Structures are given as C-alpha cells and as structure tokens.
Amino acid sequence: MESDIDMDWMKIVAAMALIMFIIFLFPRARHMMENSPKGSSSDWMGFIVPILVILLFIMLLVQLV
Amino acid sequence: MDQNYSSIGRGSQTRQAIEINKVLRNTYMLLAMTLLFSGFTATVSMMMNMPPMTYLLSVIGGMVIAMFVLPRFAHSTAGIGIVFLITGLLGFGLGPILSMYASVPNGSNIIMLSLGGTGVIFMGLSAYVLATRKDFSFLGGFLMVGFLLVLVAAVANIFLAIPAMSLMISAVVIMLMSGFILHDTSRIIHGGETNYILATIGLYMTIFNIFISLLQILGIMGGDD
Numbered sequence: 001m002e003s004d005i006d007m008d009w010m011k012i013v014a015a016m017a018l019i020m021f022i023i024f025l026f027p028r029a030r031h032m033m034e035n036s037p038k039g040s041s042s043d044w045m046g047f048i049v050p051i052l053v054i055l056l057f058i059m060l061l062v063q064l065v
Numbered sequence: 066m067d068q069n070y071s072s073i074g075r076g077s078q079t080r081q082a083i084e085i086n087k088v089l090r091n092t093y094m095l096l097a098m099t100l101l102f103s104g105f106t107a108t109v110s111m112m113m114n115m116p117p118m119t120y121l122l123s124v125i126g127g128m129v130i131a132m133f134v135l136p137r138f139a140h141s142t143a144g145i146g147i148v149f150l151i152t153g154l155l156g157f158g159l160g161p162i163l164s165m166y167a168s169v170p171n172g173s174n175i176i177m178l179s180l181g182g183t184g185v186i187f188m189g190l191s192a193y194v195l196a197t198r199k200d201f202s203f204l205g206g207f208l209m210v211g212f213l214l215v216l217v218a219a220v221a222n223i224f225l226a227i228p229a230m231s232l233m234i235s236a237v238v239i240m241l242m243s244g245f246i247l248h249d250t251s252r253i254i255h256g257g258e259t260n261y262i263l264a265t266i267g268l269y270m271t272i273f274n275i276f277i278s279l280l281q282i283l284g285i286m287g288g289d290d
Contacts, residue, residue: 010117010118010121011223011224013121013125014121014223015220015223015224017121017124017125017128018216018219018220018223019220021128021216022213022216022217022220024132025209025212025213025216026213028209029206029209029210029212029213032205032206032209033206033209033210034206035205035206036202036203036204036205036206036207037202037203038203039203039204043199043200043201043203046197046199046201047201047204047244047247050189050190050193050243050247051240051243051244053189054186054189054190054239054240054243055236055240057182057185057186058182058236058239058279058282061178061182061279061283062282062283062286062287064178065171065174065175065178065283065286065287
C-alpha cells in the first residue's frame with residue numbers, strides 16, 4: 001500500500017518535471033525551427049543512412065540478449 | 066597585394082582550424098573524465114543501495130543545474146566543476162536502475178550490452194561526422210521538435226504505462242539522440258560551438274539518454290523485465 005502511494009507520488013513528480021522541461025524547451029525549439037538552414041535531399045540521406053545502420057545495430061543487440 | 070590578402074586569409078583559416086581542434090580535443094577529454102566520474106558515482110550509489118526515487122530526484126536536480134546554473138558559469142573554470150556536479154549526480158541516479166537490472170537473471174549481460182552498444186553508437190557517429198565533415202546544422206529544428214513530441218508521449222505513458230509505447234519511445238529517443246550527436250559534433254567542427262563545457266554537457270546528455278533507452282529496450286526484449 002505504502003509502495004503504491006510512493007509510486008503515484010513519483011509518477012506525479014516525473015510528469016511535472018517533464019512538463020516543466022517541455023515548457024522550458026518550447027521557445028528554443030521554435031527558434032531552431034525558424035532559424036535552422038534547410039537541408040537538401042542529399043543532406044537528409046546523409047542523416048537517414050547512419051540512423052538506419054543504428055536501427056540494425058539495435059536489432060543485433062536485441063538478438064544478443 | 067593579392068598575395069598578401071591570400072596569406073592573411075590562409076593565416077586566419079589556420080588559426081580557426083587550430084581553435085576548432087582545441088575545442089574538439091577539450092570536449093572529448095572532459096567527456097571522457099565526466100563519464101568515468103559518472104561510473105564512479107553510479108558504483109557508490111549501488112554500494113549504498115539507494116532507493117529507486119534517487120534516479121528521479123538526481124535527473125531533476127541535474128537538469129535544473131544544467132539549464133539554470135551552468136549557462137552562467139560556462140565561460141569560466143567554475144563551469145568544469147558544475148559539469149562534474151551534473152554528471153556525478155546523473156551517475157548517482159543511475160545506481161538504483163543498475164542495481165535493479167543486476168538483480169535479475171541475465172541483467173549483467175543487458176547492462177554490458179547497453180554500455181558497449183552506447184559506446185559503439187557514439188564512436189561510430191562521431192567518426193562518421195569527423196570523416197565526412199558533413200554539416201548537420203539543418204537537423205536542429207527537426208530534432209528539437211521531435212524531442213518535444215517524445216517528451217509529450219513520455220508524459221502520457223507515465224500514466225498509461227503501455228510497454229509497447231515505452232519501447233517505441235526508447236527507440237525514438239535513440240534515433241533523436243543519434244541525430245543530436247551528428248548535429249552537435251558537426252557544430253563543433255564547423256565552428257558553431259566554441260565552448261567545450263557546453264559541448265561536453267550536450268554530448269554527455271545524448272550518451273546518457275542512449276544508455277538508458279538501450280537498457281530499457283534490451284530489458285523489455287530480453288524478457289526479464
């Protein structure tokens with residue numbers, strides 16, 4: 001019973017902390033959205049390819065567990 | 066005359082290249098030291114058998130210091146001490162999580178795989194940026210908006226507690242943090258980040274988040290959760 005109350009308390013604190021973090025980050029995210037340079041399709045491919053490799057690597061790690 | 070301008074330009078480029086290399090070297094050196102320090106505080110926390118709420122309180126404390134205190138001291142030597150305070154606190158918070166994984170069958174294997182996997186992802190992505198010298202500044206807005214959306218999903222899942230959603234959030238966090246490694250490293254090598262203290266804390270946060278997310282994914286998929 002006491003452990004359930006502890007868990008509820010932790011959930012509420014975690015949710016409040018995340019909401020505060022979202023509020024803090026929101027103006028920065030908007031600023032970055034408005035001021036980031038636009039990437040070309042080759043720029044995006046340079047991002048997507050390593051991310052796909054990371055995905056495959058995680059799948060490999062899952063197989064190793 | 067043209068020759069004079071050309072040599073002045075080359076001299077300025079050389080100075081900038083030296084400065085960038087210095088920031089990069091200092092960043093990696095401080096990052097290595099803070100990771101070792103985190104490992105030490107995590108071990109201390111495990112030996113002290115800290116309760117699970119230590120993780121939550123440490124993360125909140127670390128984030129508050131990183132957001133409100135560090136920027137004020139980032140341009141002085143006191144900033145280095147604050148980076149150690151933040152990373153030590155985050156490492157200390159990891160103690161109960163690691164104790165929990167270590168106590169389940171196959172848990173030590175999950176911890177070692179997460180640790181090794183995080184190292185491979187970080188070094189692989191850093192090497193990719195350093196070798197190709199691509200400019201990933203275009204990712205900034207995309208990554209920040211993606212991160213905000215993940216935080217909103219994480220808030221919802223605190224109360225919904227859907228394991229599949231936890232898995233999805235962890236996978237997306239790893240993708241986003243990988244993007245941040247590309248973005249932040251590219252900023253350093255293109256002269257966009259000249260403060261190694263801020264560069265270190267940014268890269269440390271990506272490594273920390275990748276490690277926690279990998280632990281969660283391997284813990285759920287390992288079937289020992």
